[in-house]
Amino acid sequence: MADQKLDKKDRMKIPRTSMPEQDPKERIHNFSEVPRGLEIEMAVTEASRCLSCAKAPCVSGCPVEVDIPGFISLVVERDFAGAARKIKETNSLPAICGRVCPQEEQCEVVCILAKKFKPVAIGYLERFVADFERENKLTQIPEMAPASGFRVAVVGSGPAGLTVAGDLIKLGHKVTIFEALHKTGGVLVYGIPEFRLPKKIVQAECDYMARLGVEFQPSTVIGKSDTIDELFEMGYDAVFIGTGAGLPNFMGIPGENLIGIYSSNEYLTRSNLMRAFDFPNYDTPIIVGKNVAVLGGGNTAMDSVRTSLRLGAENAYIVYRRSEAEMPARAEEIHHAQQEGVQFHMLTTPIRFIGDAEGKVIAMECVKMQLGEPDDSGRRRPVVIEGSNFTMEVDLVVVAIGNSSNPLIPQTTPGLDINRWGNIIVNAETMQTSREGVYAGGDIVTGGATVILAAGAGKKAAKAIHQYLLTKKDSLVKG
Amino acid sequence: MPKVLDNVQIGPQNWKMLVRVPKLVEKARPGQFVIIRVNEAGERVPMSIGGLDRENGVLTVIYQVVGKTSALMTTIPAGGEILDCVGPLGLPTHVKKWGTAIVVGGGIGIAPIYPIAQAWKAAGNKLYTIIGARSQNILFYENEHKAIADKFYACTDDGSYGHHGFVSDILKQILDSGEKVGMIMAIGPVIMMKVVANLTKPYGVPTWVSLNPLMVDGTGMCGGCRVAVGDTTKFACVDGPDFDGHLVDFDLLTKRLNAYKEQEKNSFHRFLESPGCKLADSVKTLVK
Ligand SMILES: Cc1cc2nc3c(=O)[nH]c(=O)nc-3n(C[C@H](O)[C@H](O)[C@H](O)COP(=O)(O)OP(=O)(O)OC[C@H]3O[C@@H](n4cnc5c(N)ncnc54)[C@H](O)[C@@H]3O)c2cc1C
Ligand SMILES: Cc1cc2nc3c(=O)[nH]c(=O)nc-3n(C[C@H](O)[C@H](O)[C@H](O)COP(=O)(O)OP(=O)(O)OC[C@H]3O[C@@H](n4cnc5c(N)ncnc54)[C@H](O)[C@@H]3O)c2cc1C
Ligand code: SF4
Ligand code: SF4
Ligand code: FES
Numbered sequence: 165m166a167d168q169k170l171d172k173k174d175r176m177k178i179p180r181t182s183m184p185e186q187d188p189k190e191r192i193h194n195f196s197e198v199p200r201g202l203e204i205e206m207a208v209t210e211a212s213r214c215l216s217c218a219k220a221p222c223v224s225g226c227p228v229e230v231d232i233p234g235f236i237s238l239v240v241e242r243d244f245a246g247a248a249r250k251i252k253e254t255n256s257l258p259a260i261c262g263r264v265c266p267q268e269e270q271c272e273v274v275c276i277l278a279k280k281f282k283p284v285a286i287g288y289l290e291r292f293v294a295d296f297e298r299e300n301k302l303t304q305i306p307e308m309a310p311a312s313g314f315r316v317a318v319v320g321s322g323p324a325g326l327t328v329a330g331d332l333i334k335l336g337h338k339v340t341i342f343e344a345l346h347k348t349g350g351v352l353v354y355g356i357p358e359f360r361l362p363k364k365i366v367q368a369e370c371d372y373m374a375r376l377g378v379e380f381q382p383s384t385v386i387g388k389s390d391t392i393d394e395l396f397e398m399g400y401d402a403v404f405i406g407t408g409a410g411l412p413n414f415m416g417i418p419g420e421n422l423i424g425i426y427s428s429n430e431y432l433t434r435s436n437l438m439r440a441f442d443f444p445n446y447d448t449p450i451i452v453g454k455n456v457a458v459l460g461g462g463n464t465a466m467d468s469v470r471t472s473l474r475l476g477a478e479n480a481y482i483v484y485r486r487s488e489a490e491m492p493a494r495a496e497e498i499h500h501a502q503q504e505g506v507q508f509h510m511l512t513t514p515i516r517f518i519g520d521a522e523g524k525v526i527a528m529e530c531v532k533m534q535l536g537e538p539d540d541s542g543r544r545r546p547v548v549i550e551g552s553n554f555t556m557e558v559d560l561v562v563v564a565i566g567n568s569s570n571p572l573i574p575q576t577t578p579g580l581d582i583n584r585w586g587n588i589i590v591n592a593e594t595m596q597t598s599r600e601g602v603y604a605g606g607d608i609v610t611g612g613a614t615v616i617l618a619a620g621a622g623k624k625a626a627k628a629i630h631q632y633l634l635t636k637k638d639s640l641v642k643g
Numbered sequence: 644m645p646k647v648l649d650n651v652q653i654g655p656q657n658w659k660m661l662v663r664v665p666k667l668v669e670k671a672r673p674g675q676f677v678i679i680r681v682n683e684a685g686e687r688v689p690m691s692i693g694g695l696d697r698e699n700g701v702l703t704v705i706y707q708v709v710g711k712t713s714a715l716m717t718t719i720p721a722g723g724e725i726l727d728c729v730g731p732l733g734l735p736t737h738v739k740k741w742g743t744a745i746v747v748g749g750g751i752g753i754a755p756i757y758p759i760a761q762a763w764k765a766a767g768n769k770l771y772t773i774i775g776a777r778s779q780n781i782l783f784y785e786n787e788h789k790a791i792a793d794k795f796y797a798c799t800d801d802g803s804y805g806h807h808g809f810v811s812d813i814l815k816q817i818l819d820s821g822e823k824v825g826m827i828m829a830i831g832p833v834i835m836m837k838v839v840a841n842l843t844k845p846y847g848v849p850t851w852v853s854l855n856p857l858m859v860d861g862t863g864m865c866g867g868c869r870v871a872v873g874d875t876t877k878f879a880c881v882d883g884p885d886f887d888g889h890l891v892d893f894d895l896l897t898k899r900l901n902a903y904k905e906q907e908k909n910s911f912h913r914f915l916e917s918p919g920c921k922l923a924d925s926v927k928t929l930v931k
Contacts, residue, residue, distance in 0.1 A: 344862045346680060346687070346727050354864075383729040385862055389670060410864035414876065419894055421869055421876060423902040438686070438859065444913050447686045447711055448859075449906035523898030542644035570863050572881070
């Protein structure tokens, strides 16, 4: 099918491969992954659409500059494991990023083909090669530098922490990851649902790290079990903080503490991490709403609303105060939610929750909004339309309006500078904090962002930590 | 995995578990709590620190059988293990010299109030201890409390032991005696903490309570443990569990604790009927 000798015109004529997906009617009754992944021939055909542009704009669209034409040409040559390795030179989590990166606004939006045709499906291909490598057990143990004698503590096992650990262990340093929860992976395990990112993939990444020698200490809350300073006392030479943005925001409106009102973190954690979707086989319960309103328009909101359908909601609503154009969720997720029958109430916001005698939420009073002048974020500010109040019957509400940063580590680490939102301040090049030997990256620095940005920050930090340790070694030798 | 050194029944519904977690014990302070998991499919259950043996790194947890996880805990033999035990979580209880300080423990709350009483005593306070339970056979830690209290009172609802009536009766007598009390800490069933807080408010004596809302992660990430304190919403796992009892909305707490009652009941009954259920018959009957 795919022919390496195709000329440019022929290549451009090949239509973009579409991803095989579970039927919406079926999938709303299960938690299995929605996109099934490309078959080999589909992948090779899709890869042959790539023009291997000399100045590949797609590469600059990717936050970690994956060598996109490089890996895609390996797909054309059917060296899938080689392609996966190529990606891993800059992105250690391709099976995950291939699934969850907002490609449509990063690497794919700037693909040359996007101007006249549809862009190369870079994300699908990235996922394909990573899955191929993993499923065929072709993952190689990379060459490891000799032991340096240095030890690094990584706090948090999300994409930022995992990346730092993976890079530093290869450079010969001993690495321990401390994780507050009993499972490692951060948002990848507790937040993003199974139907979008199967947990076995995250587990495979963690297992791979463990094979390289990374030591995991789950169920350890840094700031409580040990402080950052105590980690140094314990003999760690450097510390990376990748604790994410784990402090849920609420609306601050009356009735918000009624039963049946969850933060998206709680809702998704119950379902994903604690596997409440499989209650009573798993012990953690979850409220199964009939009429479910999810407040917000981001990925978290889409994940929550789609989870509610799978748990048995009859009506699942997205209630968002701006219009669809401003929704921060990935286009694909909005599309999937629409296909599954989610009802969108745009330009709407709740002002109060109403409960029954047992304290359970039964309704929500809302107002309609209209878009006014642009605000700080450049998006048009929603303004309340007076007198537009109406009530929605709901028995479950999920508040998915973002996270702030968890204060635990800044509170217990003297001299660690944070900004007014509580995010840790770092040098953008080295990810070093105001404390010597302490680095940070991911959502704890940027506020809620993306997996690939967190992983990218981890890469930068690993490099800088390595440099720091080398200098330290020099001074020890001279010392 | 943390080793269980002992796990014995100390009352009709209460058990005492000793877990070896040296690191945790070294860091833990009275008033904090831990989260335990006993099996892979299980819940994360918060448990107060009921005692700290710093020399041997042993944590005491006193637990009441109320549902599936607490019932399962009874099946772990001495020498067995639990999956994990994370902590210490939450903020420690304030320890200061106030002069006369009163600790009030009701039911299972008699356990966590004990390390607090020890710390307050060590800080030089004149310590009055009031403990209460429905009936004599549910009381525990009496000797431990007696040994450190300057004045000690036990109460039972049914009059089978000590004062016939509630802990609040005794507390009222002390307050009415005109003695200046600097601080009160009450831990027990929500209704007891509410009664105590309402009682002490007109006397203007600072009264702290330890709240036990449903929790998931215990790190401030989910907000499931939120409680209303004054005009603000707090996350009990990171802002508490201790709060000013005069500001707590106890009715909201009571309601929120019942959020999963039906599901939990069903889950427990299903468990009882499952072929693998190893619960002793005496434990099976504890949960109605
Ligand atoms: C529901 C949801 C859906 C999302 N969907 C997408 C998507 O489709 N695409 C995308 O690119 N991004 C998505 N994101 C965003 C993305 O997941 C995050 O930007 C990314 O995970 C941040 O990585 P991190 O390593 O900084 O932190 P996290 O993934 O948040 O991990 C931090 C870890 O640190 C642990 N921790 C915190 N405090 C401590 C402590 N004191 N001691 C020890 N451990 C601690 C936490 O338990 C957690 O495991 C989504 C986020 C959510 C919540
Ligand atoms: C900070 C904190 C400290 C705690 N300390 C102790 C302790 O030292 N000893 C102890 O026995 N228990 C303690 N608890 C309560 C304990 O966590 C619950 O009893 C336990 O989770 C019940 O689990 P289960 O599966 O056995 O019962 P479930 O089936 O989960 O619940 C059965 C019933 O018990 C009640 N219940 C559930 N959770 C709680 C709770 N958090 N507080 C009060 N009632 C609850 C509910 O009415 C529920 O319907 C504490 C809770 C918190 C938050
Ligand atoms: S990491 Fe994300 S942005 Fe970069 S190439 Fe892969 S899918 Fe595109
Ligand atoms: S811009 Fe598009 S066509 Fe060009 S190299 Fe990148 S993916 Fe291939
Ligand atoms: S238990 Fe999740 S925030 Fe307190």
